Structure formats: C-alpha cells, structure tokens
Amino acid sequence: MADVLRVVHYLNAFFGGVGGEAEAHTPVSVHPGALGPGRLLEQALAGQGQVVATLMCGDGYFADQEEAVVEHVQAHWQTLKPDVFIAGPAFRSGRYGLACGRLCLEAERLKIPAVTGMHVENPGSDLYRPEHLYIIATEASAVGMRPALERMAALAIKRGRCQPIGTAAEEGFLSRAVRRTVHTGTPAAIRAVDMALKKWRGEPYISELTVETFEVIPPAPPLSDPSKALVALVTEAGLVRKGNPDRLPAAAATHWASYHVGGMDRLVAGEWDAVHGGYDNTAALQDPNRVVPLDALRELERDGVIGKLLDDVFVTVGNMGSLNAMKRIGAEIAAMLVQRGVQAVVLPAT
Amino acid sequence: MGIPTVLATCLYTVATRVGANRIVRGGRFHHPFGAPEKPQAEEYVWRRKFVEQTMHALCTPVQQPTVFDVEDAVLV
Amino acid sequence: MAQDAGAFRLEVGVFPIHHMTFASETRYQDGTLSIDRVALLAALAEPRVMANLEIHLAHPGEACRIVHVLDTVAPMVKVQGRSTVYPGFFGTTMPAGNGRNHLLRGAAIIVCATFPDPTSGALSPAEATIDMGGPAAPYCACSDTVNVVLVCHPAPGVTNADFDAALHRVKLRAAVYLAGATAALTPPVVETYELHPVDPALPRVVYVDQLHQQGLMAQTFLYGKHTQGLEPTLIHPNEMLDGALVNGNYRAPGRAATYAHTNNFIVRELYRRHGHEVNFLGVVIGRGWQDSQMLKERQGWMMARIARLLGAQVAMISADVGGTGGNNTIDFMQTIKACEQMGLQTVAVMQESGNPDGSDPTVVDFVPEASALVSVGGIGWHTPAAPAVERVIGGTTVQPSIAEDPRDASGPLAVECWYGAIWKRAELGLSAVDA
Numbered sequence: 001m002a003d004v005l006r007v008v009h010y011l012n013a014f015f016g017g018v019g020g021e022a023e024a025h026t027p028v029s030v031h032p033g034a035l036g037p038g039r040l041l042e043q044a045l046a047g048q049g050q051v052v053a054t055l056m057c058g059d060g061y062f063a064d065q066e067e068a069v070v071e072h073v074q075a076h077w078q079t080l081k082p083d084v085f086i087a088g089p090a091f092r093s094g095r096y097g098l099a100c101g102r103l104c105l106e107a108e109r110l111k112i113p114a115v116t117g118m119h120v121e122n123p124g125s126d127l128y129r130p131e132h133l134y135i136i137a138t139e140a141s142a143v144g145m146r147p148a149l150e151r152m153a154a155l156a157i158k159r160g161r162c163q164p165i166g167t168a169a170e171e172g173f174l175s176r177a178v179r180r181t182v183h184t185g186t187p188a189a190i191r192a193v194d195m196a197l198k199k200w201r202g203e204p205y206i207s208e209l210t211v212e213t214f215e216v217i218p219p220a221p222p223l224s225d226p227s228k229a230l231v232a233l234v235t236e237a238g239l240v241r242k243g244n245p246d247r248l249p250a251a252a253a254t255h256w257a258s259y260h261v262g263g264m265d266r267l268v269a270g271e272w273d274a275v276h277g278g279y280d281n282t283a284a285l286q287d288p289n290r291v292v293p294l295d296a297l298r299e300l301e302r303d304g305v306i307g308k309l310l311d312d313v314f315v316t317v318g319n320m321g322s323l324n325a326m327k328r329i330g331a332e333i334a335a336m337l338v339q340r341g342v343q344a345v346v347l348p349a350t
Numbered sequence: 351m352g353i354p355t356v357l358a359t360c361l362y363t364v365a366t367r368v369g370a371n372r373i374v375r376g377g378r379f380h381h382p383f384g385a386p387e388k389p390q391a392e393e394y395v396w397r398r399k400f401v402e403q404t405m406h407a408l409c410t411p412v413q414q415p416t417v418f419d420v421e422d423a424v425l426v
Numbered sequence: 427m428a429q430d431a432g433a434f435r436l437e438v439g440v441f442p443i444h445h446m447t448f449a450s451e452t453r454y455q456d457g458t459l460s461i462d463r464v465a466l467l468a469a470l471a472e473p474r475v476m477a478n479l480e481i482h483l484a485h486p487g488e489a490c491r492i493v494h495v496l497d498t499v500a501p502m503v504k505v506q507g508r509s510t511v512y513p514g515f516f517g518t519t520m521p522a523g524n525g526r527n528h529l530l531r532g533a534a535i536i537v538c539a540t541f542p543d544p545t546s547g548a549l550s551p552a553e554a555t556i557d558m559g560g561p562a563a564p565y566c567a568c569s570d571t572v573n574v575v576l577v578c579h580p581a582p583g584v585t586n587a588d589f590d591a592a593l594h595r596v597k598l599r600a601a602v603y604l605a606g607a608t609a610a611l612t613p614p615v616v617e618t619y620e621l622h623p624v625d626p627a628l629p630r631v632v633y634v635d636q637l638h639q640q641g642l643m644a645q646t647f648l649y650g651k652h653t654q655g656l657e658p659t660l661i662h663p664n665e666m667l668d669g670a671l672v673n674g675n676y677r678a679p680g681r682a683a684t685y686a687h688t689n690n691f692i693v694r695e696l697y698r699r700h701g702h703e704v705n706f707l708g709v710v711i712g713r714g715w716q717d718s719q720m721l722k723e724r725q726g727w728m729m730a731r732i733a734r735l736l737g738a739q740v741a742m743i744s745a746d747v748g749g750t751g752g753n754n755t756i757d758f759m760q761t762i763k764a765c766e767q768m769g770l771q772t773v774a775v776m777q778e779s780g781n782p783d784g785s786d787p788t789v790v791d792f793v794p795e796a797s798a799l800v801s802v803g804g805i806g807w808h809t810p811a812a813p814a815v816e817r818v819i820g821g822t823t824v825q826p827s828i829a830e831d832p833r834d835a836s837g838p839l840a841v842e843c844w845y846g847a848i849w850k851r852a853e854l855g856l857s858a859v860d861a
Contacts, residue, residue, distance in 0.1 A: 132785055168860035179784035180861035181808045188775050188852035189695035192800040196740050196773040197703060199798050200629045208801040208857050209778065211792040219371035219412045220354040226405055234355075237382075249829030250550070252842070274547055275828065277677075278752050280641055281547030283381040290384025295394065296401040305405065320752060320779055323786045337353060344408045346401070348382045349359035360718045361753060364791050378717040379753060380548075 005049035005160040008082035009038045010073075010103055012096045016056035024060025028072045030080075031056065037145055041086065044153035049160065053080050059095035069099075070106055082112055084160040089117030089138045089148040090124060097124025104133050113159035117148045120174055134159065135174045175210065229343040232310040234333055236318030236326075237291045237350040238276030239267075239284065250277030251320040256329050258336075262311035266295035278319035279350045291348055310342055318349065356407045356418075358382045358400070366415040372407040374400070374418045431508065435620045436664040437526040439505070439613025441605075443533035446483050446572050454607040459530065461574070461604065469603045470576070475584050475592040480577040482819045484536075486570050488558045491812075493820040493835050494538045494577075495554040495845045496676050498568050498685040499597045501530040502669070503605035511605075512598045512669035512684075514650020522649070523664030526616075528608045534571040534685055535604070537597040538820035539578040541586045541643075546828075549643045551676035553826050554845040562812035562839075564854065567683065567846020575819045576600060587642055594647070594672060597684070619664050621708070624701040631704045632738035632770075633663070633692050634729055636745040636754075636761060638675045638682065639713035645674035646746070648711070658712030658729045660736065663693045666709060675746075679841075680777070680805050680848035682746040691852050692742050692775070707736050714745050714757040722753075726760030734768040741765045743774040747849040750776035751805070755791045766795035777848050778804040778858055788858075802851040803858040809847070811840035 013026035015036045034042045034051035042051045055076055062069050077085070085107040087100035101124040104114035108131075117136035118124055125135060134155060138148040151172040158165055167182070168175050184191065191208075198205040223229050240248055246257035261267070267288035274281035274291065289295045292313060300306045314333045318326065337345065356372040357365050359382055365373045378384075383400055385393045407418045442457050449460035463481055470479060484490045502511045507525015510517035541551065556566040556573075563569040576596060580589045637646040639653040646653050648661075649670050661670060671687040696706040712729045716722045733741050743762060744750075750758045758776065765772045778801055780786035788804060818835045825832040826841045833839075844850075 165861070175860035177785065177787065178861055179778060179780070179788055179804065179807075179858040181784075181803045182857050182859050184855045184857045186855045187691065187695075188800050188802050188855065188857075189691040191855075191857075192692065192742055192773050192775050193695050193699060193704070195798055195800060196631065196742060196771065197629070199771050199773065200740055205798060207797055207799045208859075209776070209789070209799040210860075211787070211789055211796075216414075217369040217371060219414070220352040222354055222409045222411045224409075226409055244828070247829045249827050250546075250552075251827075253829075277548060277550065277552075277828075279380040279548050281380070282549075283378075283384050283386045284547075286386070287384065289397065290381035290386065290393075293383040293397055293401050296383070296398045299398060300401060300405070305402070322780060334353070342353060345353055345355040346404050346408075347355055347357045349357055349361070349365070350379045350382060361756060362719055363756060367791065375719070380717065 004047065005083040005157065006052045006081065007045065007049045007084050007086055007156065008053050008055060008077065008080050009034065009041060009051050010055045010085070010087040010100065011036060011038065012099065013056055013058040016054070024058045026056070026058035027061050028055060028057040028069050030076050037149065040146060041149045041153060044150045045157065048157045049084065052082070057099070059093065059099060062099040063095050066102065070102065073103055074106060074110070077107070077110065077112060084156045085112050085114040086152055086156050087114065087116040089136065089145070089152065090122055091138055091142060091144070092119045092122055092140045094123045097122035098127065100124060101128030101133060104128070105131050108133065115152050115156045115159060117152045125174055129174055130177045132176045132178055134176060136172050137174050223344050226306050227304050228307040230308050230310060230341055231297065231306050231344045231346065232314070232337055232342040233292055233297065234314040234345050235292055235348045236316050237274065237348055238317035238319070239272055239274050239288055239292050239315055242271055242273050244273060244275055248275055248315070248317050250275055250317065253317040253321055254325045256314060256316035256333060258312045258314050260311060261294055261313050264294060265298050267292060276317045276319045276350060291350065293348070297346070310340065354408045356404045358404055362417050366417065369415060371412050371415050372418070373415065374404050374407050431521045431524065434523045434662045434664045435618070436523055436667060438617045438619065438667070439526060439528045440531050440615045440617060441528060441608045441613055443530045443572050445485070446533070446574065448483070452607045454611060459533065459604065459607060466600065466603055470596045470599055472592045472596060475581055475588055476578055477581040478579040479596070482575040482577065484558050484573045484575055484819060486558055486572070488817070489560065489815045490558040490817040490819065491815045491835060492536060492538060492556040492575055493553070493818060493824050494540055495536055495556055495820070496539055496551065496593065497537050497597060497673050498683045499535045499601045500685050500688045501533050501535060501601045501604040502527050503602045503609060505609050511602065512672060514647065515594060515598050515672065519649055522668040522670050523662050527668065528605050528613060530605050530608070532571055534568045534573050535597055535600045536568060536573050536575045537578065537593055538575060539593060540821065542580040542584055542589060543586050545586070545643065548677070549641045551643055552679055553824050554679035555824060555839065555841060556845045557812050557815065560812050561810040562844055565809060565847055565850055566844040567850045568685070574600065574604060577820050590642060590674065594674065619667060619697060621700060621706055624705050628703065628705040629740050630707050630738050631696060631740040631742060632707045632733045632736055633696060633709045634733060634741045634743045634761060634765065635709055635711050636714040636749065636758060637711055638715060638746045638749045640715045644677050647672040647674060653713045656713045658710055658732050660732055661709050661711055663697065663709055666690055666693055678751070679843045679845050681846070682749070682849060683846060686747050686846070686849045691747065691849065692744055696742065707738055714749060714754045716757055722757045723760050725757055726764035729761050730764035730768040730770070733765055733770055738770055741770045741772045743772055747852060751779050752790070755789055759791050759793045759796055763793040763795045773798045773800060775800045775802065775852065777802050780804060784858065801858050802848060803856045805847065806842035809842060809844065811838065814838050
C-alpha cells in the first residue's frame with residue numbers, strides 16, 4: 001500500500017471563510033489540515049492523500065503583493081514538504097485564477113507536482129495554460145465545486161504517484177499546449193470524410209487540432225534620436241560565413257552565431273552562404289545585402305541618420321524552429337545586445 | 351528589455367500573431383531587402399528606402415503589432 | 427464506334443506482387459515478377475547523363491535500408507486507350523484518365539541518387555531513408571511494398587537540372603517496363619473508376635489539393651510540365667490515378683511522392699463513398715509555397731473560386747499529403763479561409779510540427795475558419811530509432827542534418843523523419859491529442 005500523499009491546498013480568503021471587505025486584504029496564512037472546500041477535497045482524495053495544511057490569502061492582497069506572497073508560500077513549502085500542491089478551484093474569479101496559476105507555476109519550478117482548476121475563460125487560464133500547467137476545467141461558479149474537486153483530486157493523485165496521465169479529454173484538464181501522438185486505428189482519409197459529413201449534416205464533431213494564442217509583448221518605446229543610436233542587425237535567415245563555420249542547421253536550430261562586419265561597407269557575394277532550408281537562396285547568394293542590408297545601413301551611418309551600426313551581426317535559422325528554442329535564442333541574443341548598449345534592432349526575416 | 355525592434359518580413363500574418371510590435375513588410379520572403387527584378391542601381395535605391403522605413407518604424411510609438419508598408423511595395 | 431475522350435472511365439487491371447527476383451526473362455506469374463536485369467538496364471539507359479545505374483530488389487521485412495530516396499513510383503502501363511500512363515513524359519500526352527491500365531499492386535519503383543552539384547537553402551534535397559524491417563519500418567512509406575530500387579549515378583559534367591530530368595524519365599520508363607510484363611495477361615481483378623451520376627441530394631464534394639512547387643528539387647509536374655506558374659485548375663481523379671501528377675520534390679523527407687499521387691488517400695476515399703454518401707465532383711489543384719503574403723492570399727481565393735464555380739458544397743483540403751508545414755502553412759490556411767468564405771464547408775488534413783515532446787505550438791499560422799482539422803500528428807514525434815542493418819542500398823553514408831557530420835548508413839539511425847512519413851502516418855491512422 002503506497003504512502004499517503006502529503007497535500008498542501010491553497011484557497012483564497014473568501015473560500016477560506018473570511019468574508020466581507022476584510023477578504024481582499026487578508027495576508028497569506030497557513031492552517032493545519034483542510035479548510036472550507038478542502039474538506040470536500042480530502043474526501044475526494046479517498047485516503048490516497050491528506051491535506052496536511054491549507055494556505056490562504058486574499059485575492060486583493062495577492063494582486064498587490066504577488067512577489068512577497070510567492071516568497072512566503074515558497075517558505076511554507078520548504079517546511080511542509082508537500083508531495084502535491086492543489087490550488088483553488090477558482091471558477092471564474094479572475095484574480096483568484098491568476099493567483100492559483102502563479103503558485104502552481106512556482107510549485108512546478110520546485111518540482112512539486114501541482115494541479116489547479118478554473119473555468120476556461122478565467123484570465124488565469126489564458127496566461128498559464130501555455131506554461132503547460134494542469135488546470136482542470138470547471139463550471140463558471142461554485143455550483144460545480146464537487147465535480148471540480150473530484151477531478152482535481154484524481155489528477156493530483158496520479159501526478160503525486162508519477163502514474164501515467166491520460167489525455168486532456170480523459171482527465172478533464174484544459175489544453176495545456178502539449179500534444180501527444182495517438183493511434184486512432186482509422187486512416188486519416190476516413191476520419192476526414194467522416195468529419196466532413198458530420199459538419200455537412202450539422203452534427204457535432206471535434207476538430208483534432210486547436211490553436212494556441214501567443215502572449216502579448218508590450219512594445220518598447222520608440223527611439224527618440226536615431227542619429228545617436230547604436231543599431232544592431234539580428235536575423236533568422238541563416239546568413240553565415242561561407243563554409244558555415246558554426247554549423248547552423250537548415251532547420252530546427254538550437255543555437256546562434258555572430259559574425260564580425262566591422263570595416264565592411266557591404267556584404268560581398270561569395271563570402272557568405274544562406275543555409276536556412278525554407279527559402280530559395282539564389283537571390284541572397286548573388287547579393288547577401290538583399291537579406292542583411294549592411295550596405296544601406298552603412299550609408300545611413302555615414303549620412304548620420306543613425307549613430308552607429310554594431311560591428312557584429314547575430315544570426316540563427318528560423319526554419320521549423322521550436323518556439324522554446326527560439327525564445328531562448330532570442331533571450332540570449334538580447335542579453336548580448338543589452339550588454340553592448342544596443343538601442344535598436346533591425347531584424348530581417350525570411 | 352525595452353529595445354525597439356523592427357521585423358522586416360513579408361509574412362506579416364505570422365508576425366502579428368506572434369506579437370511582433372513593429373513590422374515592415376516588403377516583397378518576397380527569399381530576399382526581404384532585395385528586389386532582384388530591378389536593375390542593380392534601382393534595387394539599391396529601393397533597399398535604402400526600405401531601410402529608412404525600418405528606421406521610421408523604430409521611431410514611431412506603437413500600442414500593438416503594427417505593420418508599416420514600404421511605399422509602392424513590390425507585390426509580384 | 428467513336429470513342430468518347432471525355433468519358434473519364436478508367437479500368438485498372440490489378441496484378442498482386444508478393445515477390446520479385448532477377449531472371450533471364452521478364453515475366454509475371456502467380457504474384458512473382460521475374461526481371462531480366464540486362465533488358466531493364468537497356469530500356470532505362472541514359473548514357474549521356476548517367477554514368478551508372480544500379481538495380482536492386484528489396485522485400486518487406488528484410489534488414490535492409492534504402493538511402494538517398496528521391497521518389498517512388500507505382501508500376502503501371504496502359505494496355506488500352508489513346509494516351510500513356512504518366513502522360514507528358516513520353517508518348518501521347520492526352521487525354522488521360524480513360525482506357526485500361528495494368529497495375530502491379532504491392533510493388534514500387536524507388537529512385538535514389540545524389541545530385542552532382544551541391545545545393546543549399548530551400549531548393550535542396552534532404553536525406554530520406556526507408557527501413558524495410560525493424561521498428562522504423564512501419565513509419566516509412568514503401569516499407570510494405572516489394573521494391574525495385576534504381577540507384578542512379580550522374581555522368582561527369584552533367585548539371586543538376588539535366589540529371590533530374592533523366593531521373594524522371596528513368597523511373598517512369600521502369601514503371602512501364604515492369605508493368606508491361608502483364609500486358610498480354612488477363613488480370614485477376616479489374617477495378618473501374620468512373621464518377622457516375624448520383625442522387626442529387628448527396629453533398630457535392632470537391633478535393634482541393636495544394637501541390638508542392640518552389641523550383642528545381644521542389645517540384646510537381648502536371649502532364650509533364652512543372653507547376654511553377656500554375657493557376658488553380660480542375661482535374662478528374664482518374665487523371666491522378668493515371669499519373670498526370672509526377673513528383674519532383676525532394677525536400678523534407680516526409681514529403682509526397684509520385685506513388686502518393688496515383689494512390690491519393692482522399693481520392694480513394696471519396697471514390698469509395700461516391701454515390702453512397704457523397705457526390706464526388708472532382709479535384710482542384712493549385713500550387714502552394716507562394717512567394718509573398720499577397721500571392722499566398724491570392725492563391726487561396728483562386729483555389730476556392732473554382733470549387734465554388736463547380737457547385738461544390740464541401741471541400742476536402744490537403745497540401746500534397748505532406749506539405750502543411752513551414753511558410754506553406756499560410757497558403758494552406760488562406761485556402762481554408764477562402765473556401766469557407768466562398769460558402770463551402772471544409773475539412774483539412776494537416777501535419778503538426780514543433781518539438782518532439784509536443785510542448786511547442788504546432789502550427790505556424792492559423793485562421794479562425796480552420797475549425798475542422800484532421801491531424802496526422804507531428805514530424806519527429808515518437809519516431810522510432812532504427813538498429814544497424816545488414817544491407818544498405820543507395821549509398822554508404824547518410825547526413826540527416828547539415829549541422830551534423832555524415833555517418834555510416836548501416837549503423838543505428840535515429841532520424842527526425844523517415845521517408846514518406848507524413849502520408850504513412852495518414853495511412854496508419856496516427857493523430858495527436860491535447861495531453
């Protein structure tokens with residue numbers, strides 16, 4: 001018989017029993033055992049897990065003091081040593097959902113398996129699903145408390161025991177930006193025509209693929225005086241020195257390179273190759289400035305339109321690039337640019 | 351980070367979807383800063399204008415993904 | 427009696443192949459094809475362009491690996507009718523889709539070669555490998571057919587373009603020569619393909635097929651002419667069965683093939699249901715991989731308007747069984763959007779990409795109209811690694827990525843994508859789910 005899992009549960013102050021105006025401003029506190037809906041959660045755990053402690057915090061307090069709350073919770077986890085962390089369910093409550101999502105993300109970073117629950121339209125869902133968190137889909141209100149807790153408990157037990165997890169549809173969680181191969185047993189053409197006939201007849205059907213949304217990136221403020229600015233060229237077009245000395249691949253790149261262009265008025269054909277496997281490189285090989293416009297930028301530099309062009313060009317290959325790899329590459333290049341005082345970037349993309 | 355960055359590409363629907371905030375669009379994606387159908391001297395004039403447009407984008411405040419067109423963009 | 431060249435009635439006499447062997451004469455008997463290698467070589471010889479041509483046989487289940495695969499072709503020959511199979515490459519070109527063919531089912535011709543001049547960028551062949559046995563075999567197209575493998579070596583000084591042209595001639599002549607062994611025989615089974623009139627209440631369905639065309643090394647031929655300037659047009663499915671579409675695309679290894687065109691998965695399924703559940707109107711073909719955003723959007727509308735002008739109510743959409751990745755995702759999504767906005771209900775079959783554990787967004791572009799998608803899962807997802815093999819046909823080293831050194835072709839091999847993997851995944855019924 002396996003050990004009983006140590007579960008730490010997070011609730012907002014409202015569900016923890018603190019009502020009225022005090023609710024929003026309640027700082028984070030810890031209570032032994034289960035509180036409020038935590039008792040139903042413990043029933044749902046059916047002896048496989050025990051709620052050893054409940055962490056509670058007002059949603060308003062969390063919103064104002066997010067980093068401080070996270071630090072407190074991390075300290076509590078150190079002491080409590082949970083096997084699994086369960087937050088919510090938050091239903092449609094936006095600030096509660098954001099709090100649950102953030103805390104689950106922090107738990108996962110510390111290798112504590114975490115499960116939360118909220119309605120698909122909770123802002124916490126949009127923000128935290130791309131982080132691959134396990135978020136059980138709940139109804140819009142606490143009317144759905146029991147089924148939500150039952151599914152959260154079942155999933156938490158599997159995660160706590162490192163048991164295989166079913167698909168999103170089977171376990172009841174929101175799509176978490178992870179796909180898994182399945183054997184349907186039916187060739188694609190048959191599935192496709194079946195789906196078409198259902199669509200034609202107005203019968204319900206399930207698309208095999210839905211699409212993730214991307215995070216919003218706040219725009220950087222514009223350059224106030226380009227004539228004083230240090231401008232850099234960064235590209236994903238895979239323009240490399242002839243011979244591809246840094247072995248950039250034609251696709252699915254996981255690294256980047258930089259090439260010195262100081263003293264060059266333009267890129268000279270024959271000295272460069274274009275290895276990105278997704279575009280016809282004939283024009284680029286005839287004149288690499290068609291991809292990385294060093295000639296025109298040098299002229300702007302000489303004319304005083306821009307202050308200075310950085311002496312190095314940063315290059316990767318974007319073809320079939322894994323988003324996570326590209327994020328890391330972008331962050332690494334950005335760190336280099338910040339270090340060197342770059343104030344603006346021109347990014348040719350193919 | 352806050353370094354204004356302008357993405358020069360013709361595939362602007364992908365660029366706006368992933369959240370690039372300053373996008374300047376040009377001709378074919380095989381050569382974002384090239385117009386090889388033009389004679390060389392004319393092509394360079396076009397490229398210089400395109401690069402100036404990227405500078406314009408870098409100096410323009412934006413609130414969300416914004417596409418800047420190069421004047422008389424080459425389409426085919 | 428005057429023949430109706432517009433009847434589009436094609437009979438296919440099917441001869442099953444279970445085994446092939448070399449012998450003193452080319453002969454078909456009881457599922458075995460004996461091949462006179464000398465005669466076949468003589469029929470295929472291209473002395474000006476090819477220095478050497480090897481002919482090998484490979485059977486399903488063998489511990490055998492075929493490397494540098496460029497294309498695969500179904501062996502067939504027209505025994506009655508005015509044109510030839512694979513029209514446009516030799517003999518009478520038009521009309522196709524009529525008459526009677528003999529087809530060797532369960533067999534394929536595989537053409538392997540390395541081009542004489544190095545290439546890079548998009549117009550560059552990628553390594554494609556078939557394991558006939560072992561854990562990777564089920565994920566390889568043509569691991570389940572008896573294969574005649576033609577390994578072609580270029581003559582000194584020949585250009586990539588001339589060599590490529592010869593490769594098409596060689597593979598198609600081989601197809602006709604081998605199937606020709608049955609020309610005088612009576613087929614055990616004859617299948618008839620005809621879009622007879624059906625109950626007008628059945629949904630009118632069109633297949634919208636976006637072809638791969640970018641340039642040399644990435645081409646599709648229609649009646650012998652590459653489709654670089656192709657504006658979308660209508661073809662009859664029999665024309666596809668007859669080989670009007672020939673593959674010259676050697677990019678990502680999961681790609682389509684001539685074999686996949688003559689054996690097209692959507693065409694077969696719509697024919698199967700014609701008259702029962704659907705009214706199969708025909709096929710709209712166009713080329714994807716357009717050069718600019720404007721041309722990608724334009725292409726979507728050019729495809730959709732033909733479908734609508736035909737009176738289609740439903741459109742099944744695919745991109746060549748293997749082409750819904752990279753920047754072509756945009757062309758593909760624009761086609762879906764245009765068909766839906768033209769009043770057709772669409773279902774599109776596509777592949778996914780992203781990293782092997784599925785934790786990356788798996789499509790590069792999307793439109794809200796793409797609400798009915800069938801996925802064959804991802805390139806590189808759960809692709810099994812293969813052990814060392816006893817026998818390699820086609821070369822001694824493989825280089826699955828330009829970022830890595832070439833390695834011994836006979837050793838253990840873990841590649842992101844085996845040959846024809848996308849259409850194989852479609853046949854196998856693989857898909858993907860949110861997990």
